[in-house]
Amino acid sequence: MAEASIPVDLLNPGQVFACLGFLEAADLLLGDAEGGFDWSDSGSTRFLLRAVGDLNPVKAVLSFIEECSVSSVAPSGIELSTEGWNVPTQRSSPDVAFPIPLPTSPATLPARLDNGAADSPRVLTIDYWGDARNKTSRDNAKFWAGAGGYPGAALTRDALQLVRDRCVAAADAPFDLAVEQSSSFRFDWRRDYIPLDIGFSLNNHPSNRFSTVGYPLVEVLAAIGLTNARPALVSKLEYRYGVIGTTSSQRFFDPLFLRAALGDSKLPFPQRRFKMLLGWPGKEGQARCITTVTEELLR
Helix, strand or coil, X not given: CEEEEEECCCCCHHHHHHHHHHHHHHHXXXXXXXXXXXXXXXXXXXXXXXXXXXXXXXXXXXXXXHHCEEEEEECCCCCCCCHHHCCCEEECCCCCCCCCCCCCCHHHCCEEEECCCCCCCCEEEECHHHCCHHHHCCCCCCCCCCCCCCCHHHHHHHHHXXXXXXXXXXXXXXXXXXXXXXCCCCCCCCCCCCHHHHCCCHHHCCCCCCCCEECHXXXXXXXXXXXXXXXXXXXXXXXXXXXXXXXXXXXXXXXXXXXXXHCCCCCCCCEEEEEEEEECCCCCCCCCEEEEEEEECCC
């Protein structure tokens, strides 16, 4: 098995979710992926990842992301499409259960990332935003606005277009890859702001006067990381999430344990827990953005 590690800021929820994104992607692309958080050096926390084969698992995931195509997936027989946003829509087989409750808007159609190889196809699906608590008992942690707004598949496409040909080169510190980014899934708090807090809104000024800097790899990998895990919902504007740490005898954990830790489950390993607060950058009840993250003492 090949191993790799990357720096991570545990006080940045998007980066923590993105670590699980690396884990989920490596498990699908390479097989038998395991991971863990190492905070033994007080000045630098790192996420450790290993998977089957000789390929560096971080670079393997970034190579896939750099080269993949993006489309949406719609249920067979339902007239929903993201073609209007220049994102191709594929129809799912009527013989296969659709992965989320039937969408009512193109905004929540799952995004499909495909390496395009006919001989050895690899596909990642992003569909966390399609969960509904009244149907699945899972909060969808959807922070971007509007069920009838801009599609998640289009946000995914946009983020990847910003970093094409730069992903693998950023393998040593992928969460530091920054570019101008106008919209996102709102997982990385470094891009967002509350107009009332800063005293003005960027939308009220010419587009060439101010710009927001985002972190597309964090956003896309965080979206992948929520495939099988979610932060614990406390209220609409408060969540908790957690991580498990390496020890001298155990450096890697099965994905099951990292997923459970993210959801703030108590586990028999070294753990750290964090509280994140959100705010309304615009109209209440629409988009949310992360404003404050604090670590909580475990009892």
